[in-house]
Amino acid sequence: MPDSYLDVSELFVERQAQRSSLHARHLNEQLVRVLKTIGYDVGFQKGQGQYLFDRDGARYLDLLSGFGVFAIGRNHPALRYALKSVLDADFPNLVQLDISTLAGVLAERLLEHVPYLDKVFFANSGAETVEAAIKFARGATGRPGIVSCSHSFHGLSYGALSLMDDANFRSGFEPLLPGCTQIPFNDLAALEQALSSRQVAAFIVEPIQGKGVNLPTDEFLPGAHALCKKYGTIFVADEIQTGIGRTGKFLAVEHWNVEPDMVLLSKALSGGHVPVGALLTRKSIFDKIFSQMDRAVVHGSTFSKNDLAMAAGIATLDVIKQEKLVEQAARRGAELRLALTRMVPGYELLKEVRGKGLMIGIEFGPPKSLKLKASWNILETANKGLFCQLITVPLFKDHKILTQVSGHGSHTIKLLPPLVITEEDCSWIEKAFDDVIAASHKVPGAIWSLGKTLVDNAVRKSA
Template sequence: MQYPNLDASEIFANREGQRSAMHSRYLNEQLVRVLKTIGYDVGFQRGEGQYLFDREGARYLDLLSGFGVFAIGRNHPVLRQTLKSVLDSDFPNLVQLDVSTLAGVLAERLLEHVPYLDKVFFANSGAECVEAAIKFARGATGRPGIIHCEHSFHGLTYGGLSLTGDPNFRTGFEPLLPGCSAIPFNDLEALEKALSTRKIAAFIVEPIQGKGVNMPSDEFLPGAAALCKRYGTLFVADEIQTGLGRTGRFLAVEHWNVEPDMVLLSKALSGGHVPVGAVLTRKSVFEKIFNRMDRAVVHGSTFGKNDLAMAAGIATLEVLKAEKLVEAAAKRGAELRLALNSLVPGYEMLKEVRGKGLMIGVEFGPPQSLRLKASWAMLETANKGLFCQLITVPLFKDHKILTQVAGHASHTVKLLPPLTITEDDCKWIAGSFDQVIADSHKVPGAIWSLGKTLVDNAVRKSA
């Protein structure tokens, strides 16, 4: 049989110039409009480690890393070779009425890092892991309630969205899953009040909140774990973004010596190529769900244990270990936070730098001087949080650094680079932030001209 040319490299090269037109017609036109408005439509052609290269060959430092997916960097040779070895094999993938060897290996290696847990359930994404955690918690406890924190993000499927605190994601999709309610982050009194009803199956929490890079107090996570144990509620750590070394420990909860009943992993476990998620849980929970032979498949995911995903996870764990990337995240993160914190006294709109490892939030706030107050107020009136675009856009256009605002209406810029960044990369980041922040304090100036453009766009959008 004759097939057309299916070489992906050639397909990419032949159609690359039409990417925006194709997305506008067949996919998300609004995203294309956003990218063009802020000047991000540079047509990335290649990724290597922590760097991206556009259609002109310019090199960018990626501090977004696919929302944390590329912890080991883009196109890691070990990962690629491992995936090629699967494609070159004749493995009996997804037989379904069989069990997967590679899934067994990956589960074994994950639990070596989290020895107080016993069982693993594999899914395709972080959101699927959240859905599984909700089902497992309700099934294991017989209780309906799920508690999460305000400003949380746990995914955009209906279960995950029901535990996501940002109204920007929720609006228009209600009613959501019943039995889900929020408490303030870092509020143990509110948590105990909710748990004391003894109707709560699980408390699901990000150890460090991704939307805002909000840090727990030293007492919050240990206190929450103790309260959950007292009231018979399962403590679930959503480590989908913070896990696998991101914060300088394999799991972020290790910073506070907490041992959850369930741990949710995804993003970095994929190596950036094959979607994968994992729910690590106690045997006592798992066996209440899969408790009889006729319930052996009471919950599952068709592609969850596919060989490519399992191999990607195995390779990712090996790269993290061999290259000591967890330790590197701790070291580079400390260096970078120190360098950025040294800028705080010099700039009245730079308020705080916080985080752990290579999950860092750079927060801005209202100025004191009259000249800057007027400009800040103009932006805030048009669209709360718009000031951070005056930081991220010049970082991208002038300094070739890709980063993001840490959430809707947020005043925090989030840094989430690959764990492979170097000392020189940290100097690149600190120097670029220094220059852009300095420019943001000059009124009038080029950055505030950009601000006026953004305000005009915001006004047109709301009209």
């Protein structure tokens, strides 16, 4: 390699000690403050599979997996090989007045998993895929309305944000897209009332809600699908987080035997390296958007079918197939949920463990004993959902496990580990949660001292 070429790995090593000051000065200073406040500024240096390594070489188990993008683990050798092979081949990438071979291959392989759909539109992210779904649904039906569920998460661009009712994300950005309404999750009567106007283009739903890991009733998704057929509404499954094997099926809707009119994918499809989104849909819908030659580019995105993104998707699907990661997610998820569920009777703060595959929610709630109840109420008064930080912070500091609360004001911790986690990893998780939850029942104690610090920070913030 010529000496004049920039070695980015050397640049990383040279500047990594300045990461906090660089971000505070040029990027998001508030995020830097958050990480320092809760002690997460450990300076991660390397990622391999399900593990992260900090500046001192300590190993962490990553149960966030980049919000689900690292389903096959970080820096999988097969993915790295695929990306290097593209870079070494000098392909004619993004010619635009041409068609992409790799995009055709990835579309073909995706549709093999969803054989009732016919066409694929590629985008650059989950949110951009949601935006495409809104446009396609309105364009195909001629209707303005879009219905989604309360407590959902679909992305933070304007159309996607319009499908959500979370004031924490919406505040300061309204008015949003007109024609978007929410119904309660699992409420078929409310859905029928919304659809009966026959002005709703699409019902967009997460099969399992990421924010809270809320599961549908056995009747909800099949019933919603039937209602959409009845009223001529397009049924859209937002599988951006739940898809590509996360729940122990390739798609989460398979648990309820539902065949949507559109499926939205992203996150895990990227392999964690090159952002990509995919909208899978029926030919009848697709053909109403790209209806004739002068509308061949009526919707698109400059980088959406770039060769690296397509190669990342192809390699990811191949790894998932070769390593049987869908089956592994089902097996490991069942084992982990059972181990965590067994703890529920022993801890009054622990309310429920739920999920499918390796998408697991661990919910906490108000205790009955007086000492714990008083401490819980102090936290809740200061900031709703603050208790979960008393679990996530010690998990990180004392047990080297990275996880997160499942949403603003939530009492649920969400686990989204890479699908490659081992039996030993599951034992690590079980022992760590048992230790931290046990400590949270000791008042006074170290965990509640942390709680006082968090309360003081919350009070100062609101003052």
